[in-house]
Amino acid sequence: MSEKQIYSCEIVDLSHDGRGVGRIDGKACFIEGALPGETVEFRYVNRKRNYDEGRVTKVIEPASHRVEPGCKHFFRCGGCSLQHLQHGTQLEFKQQQLIASLERGGLVADIILPPLSAPPWGYRRRARLAVQRAKDGRYLIGFRNAGSRRIEPITQCPVLAAPLPQAVELLPAWLVCLPADIRVFEVELISADNSIAIAVEASRFPADEEIPAMRESLERAAEGPVQLWWKAGKQARFTRLDTGTDSLGFAVAEDINLKFEPGQFIQVNGQINREMIDQMLNLVPEGGDTAVDLYCGTGNLSLPLTRRFKQVVGIEGLPDLVKGAISNAADNNIDNVEFTVADLSRGVGLANIGEANRPLENIDLIVLDPPRNGAAGVMPWVAKSGAQSLIYISCHPSTMVRDSGALAEAGYSLKAVGVMDMFPHTIHLEAMALFEKSTRRG
Secondary structure (H helix, E strand, C coil): CCCCCCEEEEEEEECCCCCEEEEECCEEEEEECCCCCCEEEEEEEEECCCEEEEEEEEEEECCCCECCCCCCCCCCCCCCCCCCECHHHHHHHHHHHHHHHHHHCCCCCCEECCCECCCCCCCECEEEEEEEECCCCCEEEEEECCCCCCEEECCCCCCECCCHHHHHHHHHHHHCCCCCCCCEEEEEEEECCCCEEEEEEECCCCCCCCHHHHHHHHHHHHCCCCEEEEEECCCCCCEECCCCCCCEEEEEECCEEEEECCCCCCCCEHHHHHHHHHHHHHHCCCCEEEEEEECCCCCCCHHHHCCCEEEEEEEECCHHHHHHHHHHHHHCCCCCEEEEECECCCCECCCCCCHHHCCCCCCCEEEECCCCCCCHHHHHHHHHHCCCEEEEEECCHHHHHHHHHHHHHCCEEEEEEEEECCCCCCCCCEEEEEEEECCCCC
């Protein structure tokens, strides 16, 4: 078979990473740009022992759920992979992927929750863009190509929340105003409820005398105030360079607002984040005594839980996030919550986490919102906690399925599960699951 030769294939399925699945002489071929129900022409791009990989060159018979991508960079940019698939069908695909993943792990939920969904465009309030300076001095900004480190330059990004698309347009012109010896690696764009911010990661920190010109040129390009943050070398946190004093913030409920800094984790889809919180509160019992929020960050879930529980304990591995959570609780006049630092990757520091360093007793609810590698480090503590209910919020269902094995051994059963469309047009699958103890306290 020649790599330049064109082949045709019927697409029978969609892989977990959004590629069409076909079979050539019985061998699976994952074809980028193809959808189930289509007949396509393609070229091979990679051959492996058990499967091949290809890229569509022409769609001969399109599927009924194929749509025109909403972004001109879609076929080359690595940011999205499903814009050519109708949004409703994307949700169906993600729900099917979640259920199939659970079934492979021997899990069947009593209830499948309706998907949490929101408008699929203009949703992303934060984006991290790679930056490269061309030989002619121009700056290229964009996302990495799928499967490579190459930057695909972009001039638009319709999934970004306003006014970030305008920031994408102004960045190249502003970057050329920076001192020539500063090498910019990444730029983070943030659209908070009260402000926008540009956070730059570069080879060196600007000198004091260079900063005023950088601020002025940014304000001219943005036609208004914008927060400017900077990080270089071994700095762990960004430093603010503009003269403003207002913090970045967003609302998680009508009466709860969170402050944060660039580089700190936040859920990028504001509407889905609020829907997620509402669903979490609807799944937990009324009038509980104690809830524990593991991987609590700056209080995104902990603070809303204080409306349902007499006591909430938030636990996080990063001290800076815990400081932010404590500050957010004080700013919102919430006094029935405490935050503490523990090494959640190894489950160290969980023995005595309650008030006055006493072991927690009579835990009604544990909330888990771990990173992609899951919550294996805290599972022994969770198993011994005696919590009656557990909500697991996952950004990588395969690790949730793995952790569910430990929960099953501890006497928990899967009551409800559903997908959350946190990242429309991408393959990222977010899920929420409710587990309950099979035998309750007497």
